[in-house]
Amino acid sequence: MARTPRRQSAVLQTVTIRDVAAKAGVSVATVSRVFNRKGPIREDTFERVMAIAEEMRYVPDAAARSLSTRSTSTIGVVLPELHGEFFSEVIRGIDVAARQGGYHLLVSGSHSNSEEMRAVLQAVRGRVDGLIVMSPDLEPSTLLADFPSTFPLVLLNSRVDGRPSITIDNSGGARAVVRHLASLGHQRIAFLRGPSQNADAEQRLRGYRAAVRAAGIDADRNLELTGNFTEESGYDAVKRMLATRPRPSAIFTANDAMAIGALGALVEAGCAVPGEIALVGFDDIPIARFLAPPLTTVKVPIADLGRRGFELLRDSTTDPSAPSLKLETTLVVRQSCGASRPARPRRTKSQ
Amino acid sequence: MARTPRRQSAVLQTVTIRDVAAKAGVSVATVSRVFNRKGPIREDTFERVMAIAEEMRYVPDAAARSLSTRSTSTIGVVLPELHGEFFSEVIRGIDVAARQGGYHLLVSGSHSNSEEMRAVLQAVRGRVDGLIVMSPDLEPSTLLADFPSTFPLVLLNSRVDGRPSITIDNSGGARAVVRHLASLGHQRIAFLRGPSQNADAEQRLRGYRAAVRAAGIDADRNLELTGNFTEESGYDAVKRMLATRPRPSAIFTANDAMAIGALGALVEAGCAVPGEIALVGFDDIPIARFLAPPLTTVKVPIADLGRRGFELLRDSTTDPSAPSLKLETTLVVRQSCGASRPARPRRTKSQ
DNA sequence: CTCCGCGCTGTAAACGGTTACATCCGAGCA
DNA sequence: TGCTCGGATGTAACCGTTTACAGCGCGGAG
Numbered sequence: 001m002a003r004t005p006r007r008q009s010a011v012l013q014t015v016t017i018r019d020v021a022a023k024a025g026v027s028v029a030t031v032s033r034v035f036n037r038k039g040p041i042r043e044d045t046f047e048r049v050m051a052i053a054e055e056m057r058y059v060p061d062a063a064a065r066s067l068s069t070r071s072t073s074t075i076g077v078v079l080p081e082l083h084g085e086f087f088s089e090v091i092r093g094i095d096v097a098a099r100q101g102g103y104h105l106l107v108s109g110s111h112s113n114s115e116e117m118r119a120v121l122q123a124v125r126g127r128v129d130g131l132i133v134m135s136p137d138l139e140p141s142t143l144l145a146d147f148p149s150t151f152p153l154v155l156l157n158s159r160v161d162g163r164p165s166i167t168i169d170n171s172g173g174a175r176a177v178v179r180h181l182a183s184l185g186h187q188r189i190a191f192l193r194g195p196s197q198n199a200d201a202e203q204r205l206r207g208y209r210a211a212v213r214a215a216g217i218d219a220d221r222n223l224e225l226t227g228n229f230t231e232e233s234g235y236d237a238v239k240r241m242l243a244t245r246p247r248p249s250a251i252f253t254a255n256d257a258m259a260i261g262a263l264g265a266l267v268e269a270g271c272a273v274p275g276e277i278a279l280v281g282f283d284d285i286p287i288a289r290f291l292a293p294p295l296t297t298v299k300v301p302i303a304d305l306g307r308r309g310f311e312l313l314r315d316s317t318t319d320p321s322a323p324s325l326k327l328e329t330t331l332v333v334r335q336s337c338g339a340s341r342p343a344r345p346r347r348t349k350s351q
Numbered sequence: 352m353a354r355t356p357r358r359q360s361a362v363l364q365t366v367t368i369r370d371v372a373a374k375a376g377v378s379v380a381t382v383s384r385v386f387n388r389k390g391p392i393r394e395d396t397f398e399r400v401m402a403i404a405e406e407m408r409y410v411p412d413a414a415a416r417s418l419s420t421r422s423t424s425t426i427g428v429v430l431p432e433l434h435g436e437f438f439s440e441v442i443r444g445i446d447v448a449a450r451q452g453g454y455h456l457l458v459s460g461s462h463s464n465s466e467e468m469r470a471v472l473q474a475v476r477g478r479v480d481g482l483i484v485m486s487p488d489l490e491p492s493t494l495l496a497d498f499p500s501t502f503p504l505v506l507l508n509s510r511v512d513g514r515p516s517i518t519i520d521n522s523g524g525a526r527a528v529v530r531h532l533a534s535l536g537h538q539r540i541a542f543l544r545g546p547s548q549n550a551d552a553e554q555r556l557r558g559y560r561a562a563v564r565a566a567g568i569d570a571d572r573n574l575e576l577t578g579n580f581t582e583e584s585g586y587d588a589v590k591r592m593l594a595t596r597p598r599p600s601a602i603f604t605a606n607d608a609m610a611i612g613a614l615g616a617l618v619e620a621g622c623a624v625p626g627e628i629a630l631v632g633f634d635d636i637p638i639a640r641f642l643a644p645p646l647t648t649v650k651v652p653i654a655d656l657g658r659r660g661f662e663l664l665r666d667s668t669t670d671p672s673a674p675s676l677k678l679e680t681t682l683v684v685r686q687s688c689g690a691s692r693p694a695r696p697r698r699t700k701s702q
Numbered sequence: 703c704t705c706c707g708c709g710c711t712g713t714a715a716a717c718g719g720t721t722a723c724a725t726c727c728g729a730g731c732a
Numbered sequence: 733t734g735c736t737c738g739g740a741t742g743t744a745a746c747c748g749t750t751t752a753c754a755g756c757g758c759g760g761a762g
């Protein structure tokens with residue numbers, strides 16, 4: 001009862017390891033050994049197999065190899081968003097490190113709610129050897145509940161017990177800003193908060209509060225304005241704030257996007273920056289230095305975040321000691337804070 | 352001679368379709384049919400298998416499925432770069448469309464030279480069902496040489512005979528700019544070129560030339576300045592140009608990055624924009640509207656590029672008629688061209 | 703009552719590699 | 733010459749699915 005052998009979907013390569021073996025007059029094991037440079041192979045056998053393989057345009061099938069090996073050589077990257085300077089920079093950081101290490105990247109973004117996020121995590125798992133997850137808004141511990149603790153996984157910008165993670169020194173950055181402004185003589189420094197469920201936003205807030213207390217300057221809770229990381233919310237918050245008295249002499253926004261909005265509101269109100277009110281942001285997105293005046297802000301090492309994330313993932317498979325680490329942030333003084341300094345625009349990305 | 356059975360690398364799931372079948376008292380075929388909703392299955396069998404699978408936390412193995420099915424459900428995305436607003440927006444466009452269609456994204460970027468590019472294409476192939484490739488600088492036809500013409504593949508922003516592609520109406524956009532400037536009375540419009548091996552750059556140049564000729568205004572070849580899409584090159588070129596006479600009354604740059612550099616040079620020289628010299632860019636990157644003055648430019652539908660790319664790829668597998676298409680660009684008039692108009696900043700990305 | 707057809711399910715052969723173990727072969731040695 | 737030993741290679745089980753085909757039970761037609 002001859003079965004009709006299944007034939008592949010036309011599109012992919014037709015030449016298998018068996019074809020190569022037959023043509024080279026060796027066994028499949030030998031061909032496999034040649035391709036993986038494993039086990040003892042005679043010089044001339046090696047050459048011959050390679051030549052034939054080349055000639056036949058043989059490329060090992062990734063799926064078959066994965067099935068046998070139990071390892072895809074790809075890692076998954078799950079971000080809340082794919083769009084924007086910030087995330088693309090993270091991905092790039094991971095990409096260069098990963099490719100160097102012989103890994104591919106399976107990315108996925110745009111998961112607003114946790115249902116979607118969970119689904120994506122499930123789908124991606126099984127196709128990857130490890131996962132880099134960034135979930136600033138959603139509580140990650142619940143999302144990761146049904147990942148065995150042995151599954152290689154590193155978190156970016158959030159922490160879960162027992163999982164390695166890479167975070168940013170948000171608090172330190174915020175403290176540096178407040179110290180800097182205080183040293184310039186500011187007594188009333190307003191803080192424009194980010195969304196309260198966002199971990200970064202909360203840490204920046206805590207840094208602000210700690211530094212204000214430490215500097216012994218005005219700690220009025222009315223100085224804390226609410227925003228949600230969007231430019232619009234920055235505009236609105238500052239618009240409202242300008243109607244109140246006494247005004248702060250400086251505004252520190254929890255991210256640069258809100259600083260842009262804030263700047264719009266200030267300019268609209270005819271309020272000189274930094275003359276009447278100084279302005280400082282957080283993130284150092286590329287636009288920051290093109291604002292008028294160029295924005296003083298906190299630089300976060302975004303690409304590093306990605307690179308270190310990959311490295312940590314790679315290492316965590318061999319050494320599960322989970323050495324989470326925190327990356328330094330640095331204050332970038334431009335002109336919006338009042339400590340003026342010239343700045344010639346530098347080269348940026350094309351297109 | 353009992354072989355020691357191979358056991359998986361500890362990390363991944365241990366429960367296979369056989370385990371589920373055994374526990375549910377059915378055969379593997381039935382479990383498979385339940386999971387793929389294929390073939391006739393009795394209601395109660397379906398429920399029981401599903402329940403057991405859920406309970407055992409069974410997740411089908413992607414590699415095995417791929418091997419059997421000859422289809423990963425992922426598509427590859429190869430870009431020259433991953434960083435920046437432009438590319439991240441392309442990826443996002445692809446991502447949302449792909450996820451909706453049940454596909455995953457394998458991305459790869461940062462290939463400066465064609466050797467690297469070729470290697471990446473090889474590595475990615477076999478792991479994906481199709482490929483979306485963007486290679487504005489490198490000649491794509493040679494890169495794609497050893498891809499059988501049946502391999503599903505679409506090109507972004509470049510064309511190769513017999514391959515479906517999505518391009519942007521660079522020429523039309525450039526013509527619109529020149530027409531607009533001419534209608535404002537400009538007689539001498541300089542053009543700041545992009546790198547000559549870049550296809551987009553060349554098309555924009557051609558559009559500029561055609562429109563200048565059509566408008567019957569000054570077509571002096573000295574009006575064509577050389578640049579390479581970087582901000583720096585824009586700065587340098589305009590700096591040099593300002594030393595010559597007669598000056599143009601408007602500068603049209605082949606992308607926004609160069610416009611930023613150009614603006615820097617103009618401001619530095621005390622040259623009023625648009626008062627003395629009008630300025631127009633191309634791309635409409637997000638920074639564009641935050642420049643002082645806000646930059647008039649050509650908006651290219653970046654996310655569409657990605658989405659349409661995916662759709663074309665999906666369709667091309669069933670219908671290989673390769674309906675390449677060209678996306679419209681639109682002129683966005685802000686203030687740098689002299690046709691003033693107010694603009695309230697709108698909401699942008701957070702963080 | 704027999705036979706047919708159909709709905710549901712089971713069996714086992716692929717899919718294309720990797721790799722444990724067996725085998726072969728020639729050199730070195732007693 | 734017979735034996736050992738190790739390097740090079742072959743054989744075939746196994747990775748976890750999908751799916752062609754076979755089988756079974758049952759209701760209705762003849």
